[in-house]
Each structure stands twice: as C-alpha cells, then as structure tokens.
Amino acid sequence: MNGSVPGGPGGEAIPSCAPGQQERRELLHVDCASHVYPDGTRGIHELCFRVYEGEIVALCGPNGAGKSTLIEHLNGLLQPSSGRVTVLGKETGGKGGAELWRFVGVVFQRSDDQLFAPTVLDDVMFGPLNLGLPPDQATRRARDALAAVGAPDLEAKMPAYLSGGQKRLVAIAGILAMDPLIIAFDEPTSDLDPVHGAVIEGIIRDLRDRRGKSVVLATHDLDLASRIADRVCLVKGGSLIADGSPREIFYNQDLLKAAGLLEPAPVRFFRDLCREYGIETTDRPLTLEEISRSPVFSRYGEGSGRKKLE
Numbered sequence: 504m505n506g507s508v509p510g511g512p513g514g515e516a517i518p519s520c521a522p523g524q525q526e527r528r529e530l531l532h533v534d535c536a537s538h539v540y541p542d543g544t545r546g547i548h549e550l551c552f553r554v555y556e557g558e559i560v561a562l563c564g565p566n567g568a569g570k571s572t573l574i575e576h577l578n579g580l581l582q583p584s585s586g587r588v589t590v591l592g593k594e595t596g597g598k599g600g601a602e603l604w605r606f607v608g609v610v611f612q613r614s615d616d617q618l619f620a621p622t623v624l625d626d627v628m629f630g631p632l633n634l635g636l637p638p639d640q641a642t643r644r645a646r647d648a649l650a651a652v653g654a655p656d657l658e659a660k661m662p663a664y665l666s667g668g669q670k671r672l673v674a675i676a677g678i679l680a681m682d683p684l685i686i687a688f689d690e691p692t693s694d695l696d697p698v699h700g701a702v703i704e705g706i707i708r709d710l711r712d713r714r715g716k717s718v719v720l721a722t723h724d725l726d727l728a729s730r731i732a733d734r735v736c737l738v739k740g741g742s743l744i745a746d747g748s749p750r751e752i753f754y755n756q757d758l759l760k761a762a763g764l765l766e767p768a769p770v771r772f773f774r775d776l777c778r779e780y781g782i783e784t785t786d787r788p789l790t791l792e793e794i795s796r797s798p799v800f801s802r803y804g805e806g807s808g809r810k811k812l813e
C-alpha cells in the first residue's frame with residue numbers, strides 16, 4: 504500500500520511524521536502527539552498517525568500500548584500534552600476545535616460510559632438534537648440509525664436493562680445518528696459473543712463500503728483486524744512502530760513479536776502448514792477463505808474436484 508512505513512524488527516518507533524503519500528484524502532492527522540496523565544503516566548509518546556478517506560485502519564497493540572489514549576485524542580476528548588491533532592486541517596485544541604466532535608464519533612469500549620438517557624430512542628436522539636436538528640428530524644435520524652444496526656425494536660427500552668451486545672448496538676446507533684466522517688471503535692468486539700461480534704464486524708464493513716466512512720478500529724484481536732482492515736498500525740509503548748498493509752504487517756513475525764502480539768490464527772495455520780509440507784510460497788492469505796483459494800492448493804482441485812492432501 505502506498506505510504507506504508509513498516510517498522511523495523513526491533514520495534515522502534517516510526518521516527519517522524521513524514522508526509523502521507525496516500526492517494527486518498529487525509530481527514531485526520533495526529534502530529535507527533537504525547538499525552539501525560541495527571542499521575543505522570545505516559546499514555547502516548549510522540550505518536551504520529553493519519554486517517555484517510557474511506558478506509559478501515561486498525562490500531563493493534565497489547566493492553567496498555569496506548570490505543571484508548573490515542574482514540575480519545577481523535578475527537579478532542581483528550582488534548583495532547585505536546586504535538587497536535589488536526590481534523591480536516593483544524594486543530595482539535597484550537598479555535599473552532601470544539602466543533603470537531605461533529606466529524607469524529609467515538610464508540611467507547613464500555614457502552615455504559617456512552618448511554619445515559621431514559622430510553623434508547625432518547626439516547627440515540629441526543630446527538631442529532633445537540634447538532635441543532637429539530638425534534639422530528641432528530642427522531643428520524645435516530646430511527647434510521649437504529650434500523651442500520653438492526654435494532655429498531657429496542658427504541659422504547661431502558662438502556663440500563665439491555666444486554667452487553669444490545670448496548671453496543673445502541674451506542675453505535677448514537678454515533679451513526681450524528682453522521683460523522685470518521686468513526687473510531689475502541690475494542691468493539693472484545694466482550695461480545697461470536698454472533699454479536701460478527702454483527703458488529705458487518706456494521707463496520709458497511710460503514711466503509713456503503714456509507715463511505717473512515718473507521719479507526721482499536722483492537723488486540725488481530726484475527727478481526729486481518730479480516731477487515733485496509734491498513735494496520737502497530738502501537739507499542741505509546742508510539743506507532745509500524746504502518747502498512749495487513750499482509751505486510753501480519754506476515755512479519757519479528758515485528759509482531761516486538762509489538763508483543765501473536766500472529767492472526769489463519770496466518771499461523773497457513774505458515775505451519777507450509778512449513779510442515781515444505782511448501783515455499785509468496786502467497787499471504789489472511790482468512791480461512793483465502794487459504795482455501797491459495798494457489799498452493801490449486802493442484803489438489805484439478806480434475807474431478809476433491810482430492811485428499813497426501
């Protein structure tokens with residue numbers, strides 16, 4: 504991918520905010536930002552990160568790497584102690600920066616932090632009303648957003664009594680109703696069962712493919728990132744140590760090890776299989792489906808169809 508900067512195997516931070524070379528429009532730029540919490544803990548350190556139009560970019564790193572701290576800088580909830588964050592060229596801490604939450608919506612890891620109104624509909628309407636829309640339009644936006652996440656039947660419920668998966672859907676609807684350019688998800692599937700996880704994954708894909716949104720996905724679930732991300736950034740010790748395509752990053756074992764991560768399960772499976780059978784290949788499948796279509800196995804599909812791997 505253009506503009507990718509794979510980090511060194513030592514996991515050293517990418518040293519500077521080199522100009523982005525992507526053909527897509529740059530929407531957001533975290534320019535060498537650091538954040539020190541009041542107790543002196545370093546959340547992020549001289550971190551450089553960009554978001555482009557219409558992409559899903561995954562921020563991958565182990566617990567404590569700085570993913571959530573970075574996410575909270577994207578809509579100005581946190582301000583950098585040094586460096587700056589710009590959205591559409593405007594600094595989040597500068598004049599007019601207070602308005603930038605309109606362009607960047609954040610779905611927090613704990614949905615309880617986001618839901619507070621007496622009913623689901625009130626909750627999802629809150630954003631559009633805050634944008635200044637009249638109540639009838641805000642209601643329409645909220646209902647459309649609840650339909651988009653497949654939860655129109657929840658509108659009269661009390662948020663406190665929803666299941667974890669339902670709360671996450673409502674929290675996403677609340678952000679969708681504001682129609683931001685960028686939606687950042689902090690560990691969106693970490694506490695969900697596989698069925699709800701798959702629903703959220705489908706919603707994230709749809710945001711990019713059908714609504715043209717940019718999505719930032721903070722996750723330590725590399726299997727999820729390998730399925731849906733267009734670009735992967737590895738975060739370690741508060742800094743970005745790599746920025747590249749999923750195939751570049753997830754097939755670089757040294758880099759993943761340096762970041763404190765394990766390769767996605769399909770990558771590990773494919774690599775082990777090739778090693779076991781002595782297969783040399785430059786193919787880099789990321790999903791089980793891609794593995795099943797790998798040229799490595801094409802000779803087994805010749806002729807009448809199914810043949811056993813001997």
Ligand SMILES: Nc1ncnc2c1ncn2[C@@H]1O[C@H](COP(=O)(O)OP(=O)(O)O)[C@@H](O)[C@H]1O
Nearest residue numbers: 540542544545546565566567568569570571572
């Ligand atoms: N409110 C806070 N006060 C002090 N330290 C914090 C706070 N929030 C996060 N940290 C620290 O900042 C670092 C990065 O944390 P975080 O951004 O939550 O990482 P991640 O989301 O990747 O798990 C960690 O060392 C964490 O302990």
Ligand SMILES: [Mg+2]
Nearest residue numbers: 570571572689
């Ligand atoms: Mg986190």
